[in-house]
Amino acid sequence: MIDANVQRARTKTLTINDQAFSARSDQTILQVARENNIDIPTLCAIEGLSDIGACRLCLVEIAGQRELKPACTTRIKDGMVVSTDTERLRKHRKTILSFLFAERNHICSVCVSNAHCELQKMGAKVGLTHVEVPYLYPKLQVDASHRRFINDPNRCILCLRCVRVCDEIEGAHILDVFARGLEARIIAEMGRPWGESENCTECGKCVQVCPTGALNEKGLSVAEQHKRRGFLPYLTTMKRGR
Ligand code: SF4
Ligand code: SF4
Ligand code: FES
Numbered sequence: 001m002i003d004a005n006v007q008r009a010r011t012k013t014l015t016i017n018d019q020a021f022s023a024r025s026d027q028t029i030l031q032v033a034r035e036n037n038i039d040i041p042t043l044c045a046i047e048g049l050s051d052i053g054a055c056r057l058c059l060v061e062i063a064g065q066r067e068l069k070p071a072c073t074t075r076i077k078d079g080m081v082v083s084t085d086t087e088r089l090r091k092h093r094k095t096i097l098s099f100l101f102a103e104r105n106h107i108c109s110v111c112v113s114n115a116h117c118e119l120q121k122m123g124a125k126v127g128l129t130h131v132e133v134p135y136l137y138p139k140l141q142v143d144a145s146h147r148r149f150i151n152d153p154n155r156c157i158l159c160l161r162c163v164r165v166c167d168e169i170e171g172a173h174i175l176d177v178f179a180r181g182l183e184a185r186i187i188a189e190m191g192r193p194w195g196e197s198e199n200c201t202e203c204g205k206c207v208q209v210c211p212t213g214a215l216n217e218k219g220l221s222v223a224e225q226h227k228r229r230g231f232l233p234y235l236t237t238m239k240r241g242r
Contacts, residue, residue, distance in 0.1 A: 014080040023076055030058060030071040033084060040084050041093055041122060043100075044159035045072040046209060048232035049168055055159055057096050057122070060084050068092065090126065097123055098131045103182070105137060105154040106212075112225050113213030119157060120212075138182045145195030146188075148218055149207050153185035156214040162186060162206035169235050174200045186214070205231070 012025050016038055023032040028051065033040050044055040051072040059068035063081035068089070071082075083089070100106075100119060108114050140153040160177065163186065167173040174197055178187040188194040207215045208227050216225055 012076050012078045012080075014076050014078070014082060016082045017084055025076070027076055028072060029060060029069075029074050029076055029080075029082055032076055033071060033082075038084060040071050041126060042072060043118060043122060043157060043211060044161065046161055046229070046232065048236035049161060049164040049209070052160060052164070055096070055100075055157065057093060059089065059092060061086055061089060093126045094128050097126060097128050098133050100157050101128075101131050102133045102135045103138075104140070104156060111155060111213040112216045112220075112222055113155070114222055116225055116227065117213060118211035136182060140185060143188070143194050144218075145193035146197075146200070146202075146218075147195060148202055149194065149204065150216050150218060151186060151188070151194055152214050152216070154214075155212045156186060157212060158184055158186075159211060161209040161211065162215055165205045165209045165232070169232070169239065170201060170203050170205050172199055172201055172203075175206060208232075 010025050011022050013020060013022050014032070015021070016029070016033060016036070021032055021036055023035070030040055030042065030045060030051075040058050040060065042055070042058045044053070045051055045058060053070040053073040056070060058071040060071045061083040062069055071084070097119075101123065106119065108117070108120055111117065114120070138154070142154070143151040158177065163175045163177065166175045174188050175186055176190070178185055178191060188200065189197045194200065204217070207217055208229055209232065210216075210227065213225070
């Protein structure tokens with residue numbers, strides 16, 4: 001049985017949106033928020049994979065701190081006062097999403113993930129009616145060399161979910177990020193065509209966790225391109241229990 005003092009030391013109290021909560025000291029703001037049905041928009045975070053704070057969509061305000069902090073990677077502290085839904089944050093989320101849409105060629109009407117896309121849904125959720133920054137229209141080559149999958153960097157938001165799932169869950173570590181800025185894209189096995197990869201197990205986990213149409217399955221219609229993610233929390237629990 002855990003000693004009462006140890007138990008107390010492991011519990012912290014904080015306020016989120018004027019409501020008081022107790023939580024474990026090793027939890028992040030996002031975990032506490034989700035456990036208590038407080039919605040914080042996210043794109044790179046996904047239950048079952050490590051948190052990397054890449055998309056910056058989940059930023060929240062913490063009283064006494066000028067900078068916004070990512071809820072997915074910020075651990076809670078005793079007495080922390082967090083706001084998740086202020087005018088500043090609503091504006092920030094629209095700006096982040098504007099950059100994501102403008103950076104690549106997200107033309108939803110001709111995308112395989114149209115109507116099943118997390119980026120598209122997030123745009124609607126935060127009320128993004130138009131993009132205020134200029135579109136960059138990069139020319140990025142599609143890799144369709146894999147027998148079963150396609151990698152279209154024009155739809156990629158560099159959330160690195162695919163890299164993490166291949167490494168952390170499948171244990172294959174086929175995928176990585178190559179280059180920076182506009183040229184940044186996901187590559188397989190140090191840049192060889194994905195179809196020539198000797199170690200890709202074709203498990204499809206990367207495709208299933210991809211939030212957009214960047215990774216998709218060949219031979220499926222747009223209506224069939226639903227991503228299936230149910231396996232992830234289960235496999236993560238199994239892995240941790242090993
Ligand atoms: S199909 Fe599986 S092994 Fe191949 S790149 Fe995707 S996650 Fe990695
Ligand atoms: S290919 Fe998909 S999962 Fe991978 S970084 Fe791009 S958007 Fe994220
Ligand atoms: S969800 Fe936290 S930075 Fe992307």
